[in-house]
Amino acid sequence: MNDTTRFIPDRLRSPLEQRIKSWETLLLAVAIAIFIVNSFMSPFFLNAWNLSDMTFNFTEKAMVAFAMALLIISGEIDLSVASIIALVSTAMGAAVQIGVGTPGLVLIGLGVGLVCGAFNGFLVTRMGLPSIVVTIGTMSLFRGISYIILGDQAFRGYPPDFAFFGQGYVFWVISFELVLFAVLALIYYVVLHRTNFGRAVYAIGNNPVAAEFSGIRVARVKFILFLLTGLMSGIAAICLTSRLGSTRPSIAFGWELEIVTMVVLGGVSILGGSGSIPGVVIAAFVMGLVTFGLGLLNVPGIVMSIVIGALLIGVIALPRLWERWRLQAAKR
């Protein structure tokens, strides 16, 4: 904010140079480096089944991260996603107790996710409230409802065919979740980078007033983005519940942080207006590889959270330090 004078290059970079110097390429290099380091650190890393297990570290979070990326690009944020997952899981668990089958459970999961997203979207776009506070509020409200329903109990007894979503394999080591992750990544890539709607999301993030005057229905686009985030949280909740086979109110606790980290690590500007889906996809792999590698080395989960927290601050701080250093070098 202090730097009003930015370093302006005297010519545009060539397309090839642009691609090589992009955030996505850097991330990809980091991902490959971590992959190589991991395979040297642990003899168990380079195993098809282990690598397949590794993908479960990020697939569910990444599904939510796609929708979150669009939301953050548009200049909003949703911190209630992990709580939506908890509430969706609780709703499905309650439905199981009265004998609802797998198709009904999926419908309930998607429906509750949509309702939660609509509630956030209504408060932000109709009431004009800041999304940070609204979703901090709904973050405790949604999980709070799970606690009211479940207390210190757990829901179990999901039908056997429900287990497919989180534990099923489509082909050899390719899990259903991994396929779903890939399909959703493709859909979000097309929506964000190849449609009018995607361009509107960028326009809103860069300048909501200008977007409004250009004929974009800002409130409606934002409402749809909150709906999508709720829906994706619902899908993630179905996969996670199916994988764990039980529901506790503390399910997915702290995921909102990891999801936002994933999005920011993927090169999405936290201030809105820029970012890409390929970046988020690679960031998902980076985080999955890091947590899996540390796990193979017997590093406890809470220490991994230090790494994630440091990653979140580091990926924003380092480019800014670099920019400052370059500015000073240019002044000399």
Add this chain to the structure above:
Amino acid sequence: MSKQALMSRELLLTGAIILLLGIIASRFPAFIAPGNLVNVFNDTAPLILLAIGQMIVILTRCIDLSVAANLALTGMVVAMLNVAMPGLPVPVIIALAITFGAVLGMFNGVLVWKLAIPPIVVTLGTMTIFRGIIFLLSEGRWINAHQLSDAFKAFPRTVLLGLPVMSWIALGAVVLFVVVMNRTSLGRAFYAAGGNPHAATYAGINVGRTQFWAFTISGALSGLAGYLWVSRFAVAFVDLARGFELTVVAACVIGGVAIMGGSGTVLGAMLGALFLGIISNALPVVSISPFWQLAISGSAIIIAVALNASANRKKGRIILKRAEQAT
């Protein structure tokens, strides 16, 4: 002016608190016995301390989500210090707790000031980092009552003039910060930096540095609350006060602190904290499961922020009407 004072947020909240107490008392008269009210206030003391710090941070258009993790980390550090050196006098421990908390706050502040990283990202990150450090320090173990020295545990419970020391500290902080916010240039800078950062810059206020001091104060108060919490409950562990940062934000929002910065009072933050403190103390009395607590503070945040927004809109209309009358 008198009408303004009558409709002020603080008075409305005081009314709401009295109403709340009245409703509870109508079924459980023992709840408003002076002894119990002292207990409720004492239970709320850490929340009041954190809410004051959070209010100052929010005033400058920032947010500090690391307060509960800071509280837990500082609490663990002073508890381990007490185990290692039982002879260390309590005033030294308190000074260390405030300093340590302030240093953690400064870390947030520097990232926001020097690197202009959005505060929500910084404090989400430091929140997990602080919790992780507690685990590394304690290796996941608890520090229990029998390991702590008697002086360490006794200090906040010592009763002075009918109130425990912990309550006196909260009251002292309220008085101190009422003076700081209204009578010092730094206090006014917090309002200016949040009310209109551009105007504040032209008025010679360094907005970034003001935000840095806000985080430092919030950190120092979290550190102080960390010692009080650990000594009062005589236990320190990794998940101490987990999720408490949301209650703190809720207290501020209920207390009428505008989340977009620039407006809010120390008294408001204190009353917001008391409102939540009374609810959480009353839940077991009226035999509602404590599992309701989370949903209630969530709803309170949403309702309060919606009320704040509509109040601001009304204010705008009144100004317009006055302008019309004037012409």
